[in-house]
Amino acid sequence: MSSPGKVAPVSGGIDMSVPGAFAKVFQCCVNRENMDESCPASHDFYKYANGNWLTKNPIPEIYPAWGSFLILRDENEERCKNIVTSVAWEPTEAGNADTTAKLFAHCKTFYDAAMDEASIEALGLSPIQAHLDAAGGLATLEGPALAALVATAHKTLGANVLFGYGSTIDKKCSDDTIAGLGQGGLGLPDRDYYTDEDKADKREAYVKHIENMFSLAGIEGAANKAAEVMKFETAYASLQMTKSERRDVQKTYNIITLEELQTTIMSNFDWTLYLKTVHGLADDADVAASVGKICLSTVDALKSLSKVLSETEPATVAAYMQWKILHAFANHLSTPFVTEHFDFFSKTLAGTKEQKPRWKRAMGMLEGALGEALGQLYVDKHFSGASKPMALEIVESVREALKDRLNEVKWMSESTRAAAMEKMAGFRVQIGFTDEWPCFDFFDGKLSSTHIENIMYGNTFDWNRDIERVNKPTDKNMWYMTPQTVNAYYHPSMNLICFPAAILQPPFFDVNADLAVNYGAMGAVVGHEMTHGFDDQGSQYDAKGNMVNWWTEDDKKDYDGRVDVMKRQAEEHEVLGQKLKGDLTAGENLADLGGLKLALRALEARIGSEALRSKDAGVDGFSPLQRFFLSWATVWRQNITDDRAKQLVTIDPHGPNDFRSNGPLRNMPEFHEAFGVKEGDPMWKPVEERVDVW
Known part of the structure; x- marks a missing residue:
């Protein structure tokens, strides 16, 4: 799973939105x-x-x-x-048998838990209830409380909250990988969804979707809170850079220090606590040296976020945090949440008529958490x-x-x-x-039959691996x-x-x-x-x-x-x-x-x-x-x-x-x-x- 709002590391994928059965489809490319x-x-x-x-x-x-x-x-x-549903692993390359056998066990455990709908239904909200309660209990935006919630949301929950943070290669010194920070935190696909006149119907449906998710979660005042969340996101979105503006590589390269971030960009957010938490540091004094320089890709947007937060009641930000957690886990919860998420994001926004079968959704989850582990198995079986x-x-x-x-x-x-x-x-x-190939020892002894716990381990693994690159030589x-x-x-x-x-x-x-x-x-x-x-x-x-x-x-x-x-x-x-x-x-x-x-x-x-x-x-x-x-x-x-x-x-x-x-x-x-x-x-x-x- 990608860290929320991480600076895109590559440019211009061809964006593609075989032997055997596939050859029947493409037996002749010109036909x-x-x-x-x-x-x-x-x-x-x-x-x-x-x-x-x-x-x-x-x-x-x-x-x-x-x-x-x-x-x-x-x-x-x-x-x-077919790989992960095999009864046992039979490697093609004998030389990596021990490694691939362990990766197969990890992938199979993850996939089987994702397919166990009965257990997922029985657990309900319980795997994330403590996080929802913590977010709902946010009583002040002063001090460390908000920063602590955002850090957990990013590192463990995989929730796109307020801004994006992660590693990025220094554009002017490609031998170095540094910290990258930029706008994020929206629920609709892009800031233009909050501003374009022709998307008013989508905005209305979005508010209703948030309300429905709150109601399913048993959160009181669902309609009012949904309206407040939308008001908060709209205020922030209207001040963000457009996708076209973000293609300007000069404007999105702004090197700052932690001190400058704290004093001139967002003085009302505890950056030291946030960075200490997401980097896994023991002492405040280690933060500036460990993080080093920071590339701020959207200066005005982060300054605007500071202003929006200062003008927003803690209860609204608490509701926003709860919404983002529910959104992050919607596909991993019981059927009503999955259906509600699909109805808005797939049916209303994209015109998809039916939900994918469970196995396809489970494969997508596996790709997000253990994609490279699965990739090593894929190469062993299918790439000569x-x-x-x-x-x-x-x-x-x-x-x-x-x-x-x-x-x-x-x-x-x-x-x-x-x-x-x-x-x-x-x-x-x-x-x-x-x-x-990366090492996946992090998962040893952790993955279990509880699907959402496995999702959180995947989030944490991906986050830690990315953060370890900050302030280090670039892996070319x-x-x-x-x-x-x-x-x-x-x-x-x-x-x-x-x-x-x-x-x-x-x-x-x-x-x-x-x-x-x-x-x-x-x-x-x-x-x-x-x-x-x-x-x-x-x-x-x-x-x-x-x-x-x-x-x-x-x-x-x-x-x-x-x-x-x-x-x-x-x-x-x-x-x-x-x-x-x-x-x-x-x-x-x-x-x-x-x-x-x-x-x-x-x-x-x-x-x-x-x-x-x-x-x-x-x-x-x-x-x-x-x-x-x-x-x-x-x-x-x-x-x-x-x-x-x-x-x-x-x-x-x-x-x-x-x-x-x-x-x-x-x-x-x-x-x-x-x-x-x-x-x-x-x-x-x-x-x-x-x-x-x-």
């Missing part, structure tokens, strides 16, 4: 049966490539969306379930590593394409080009899984995703791209597929992550992962103007009447286009221009160039509920899937050539309106 050839490719390529699939694959009622990525995640979840050399070959060919592109761009001066080339050459690559080999995660990322402070084992399978990568299909999917994913090193955020970090300016003034001005073209293109796209946010989605949109262009360049370098365009070298009547683009569009096929689609426009830095498919292609003359797109067609962009960066 005419999935296409709608009645829709011209020049009008809507996403529909042309996926139209019949979209018609034949409605959203399962337990999900708010359904597409290529979610299908793979679903299959992967089955694999992991045979695909790794081929994946590395794609990575290096895309890197070479980026090198060629950097050498030829005319708008970049030689000094900037040299720095960019150094950064590109310094890209580190992680593929598959870590070579240094750390992984931020488990091997069973279907995703990828670029880490700007490490100048590193990562591809977990689970992404090295169809539809992203298939050892038996032709190069055009693999480059249109996996190659574009690789290029996507590399391009993040040069997007509107990544371009502010150098080859060593330090936030320094390596641009000339003229080059940066030219670059920003090119990025603005991408922002304008995004803002032309609407989702159910809501325009995309150009600033919020700029980085991901740049990475999609850059990744696709680099992957195509790498493919052409491998097979040659003539073969790339020859239908004789293709399959099913499509040239490799056409199959490259069809593979790209296939990756993004997805059906989604209206509620979920509107939610993502507000909170997601990625664009909707149809835009991710079609948006980059409008800027690529190779696509126009491949499918006969002409001026005036919907898939056409005039040359002067095309994005031209990487």
Whole structure:
């Protein structure tokens, strides 16, 4: 489980919201049966490539969306379930048998307790009642009482209360990991839910949800307390930074000391007690030295929180603390709490029709608490590593394409080009899984048949492991995703791209597929992550992962103007009447286009221009160039509920899937050539309106 509000350690995951059964779904990544050839490719390529699939694959009622990525995640979840429901552990690799046997026991104990609904129902609120009582007894906001409650909420309960605290790599000195502190504590998905006019119905439903949760917990005055909690959260939310504003890496880097935090940011909160508690320190005198410098990502928001607290009655903050505890444990309590939580957060906000079966929810809980332990078992059973050399070959060919592109761009001066080339050459690559698995001895003798106790142990383990990194040298080999995660990322402070084992399978990568299909999917994913090193955020970090300016003034001005073209293109796209946010989605949109262009360049370098365009070298009547683009569009096929689609426009830095498919292609003359797109067609962009960066 992640520490509440922890500073995000990575940039730009591809955001993907197999042998055996999976091969039946993706037996051919480019399949005419999935296409709608009645829709011209020049009008809507996403529909042309996926139209019949979209018609034949409605959203399962337990999900708010359904597409290529979610299908793979679903299959992967089955694999992991089969591991933990085995009667006994039979390792594939004899050399790690003792370790994996212990991890299997931990995972199985946790999963079995999460599946024991009878015990969970019988226990009711008792596992968290003492914490609810302590929060409800908050009588003053002066002194140590509030800080002590917040510390326990963060470290043990996993509750997103008031602010987020955890480790973060120092943006200007990537060799150091420091403390990170920033805004948090909201119950709705984003601060815009408290301010946007079109979300009034969601706010009303949220207040009713809080009231219902209080009533289920037997807390008196539920309606009044719910209204007060909403008033408190709204006052705080209105002063927080937006998601777009938080993409500014300069504004979110503010180094302060503990003394400055206490005297100039939030003087009415006992930071020494809070930090002593969450760091497990014995003496007040140890706090400043142990914590060291602190990066405050949202200065005004924390100052505003101090003001909001000073204007709020203790009883309201007590109710807020109780609400946040109930929210944190809602999915781990008896059926009425689980149902109420689902009805608001999944049904009302995202349009999901039915609750997931218990085993899927239990697997999600296991992933949160022991994800890397399960990952080690997953690797033992399902990742031979045979695909790794081929994946590395794609990575290096895309890197070479980026090198060629950097050498030829005319708008970049030689000094900037040299720095960019150094950064590109310094890209580190992680593929598959870590070579240094974490130690899980913390759980020895702790995990039991009581599910909520196990959840608290998981919270504490994750918190302690994160806090131990503060004020220490950065672990440059750390992984931020488990091997069973279907995703990828670029880490700007490490100048590193990562591809977990689970992404090295169809539809992203298939050892038996032709190069055009693999480059249109996996190659574009690789290029996507590399391009993040040069997007509107990544371009502010150098080859060593330090936030320094390596641009000339003229080059940066030219670059920003090119990025603005991408922002304008995004803002032309609407989702159910809501325009995309150009600033919020700029980085991901740049990475999609850059990744696709680099992957195509790498493919052409491998097979040659003539073969790339020859239908004789293709399959099913499509040239490799056409199959490259069809593979790209296939990756993004997805059906989604209206509620979920509107939610993502507000909170997601990625664009909707149809835009991710079609948006980059409008800027690529190779696509126009491949499918006969002409001026005036919907898939056409005039040359002067095309994005031209990487």
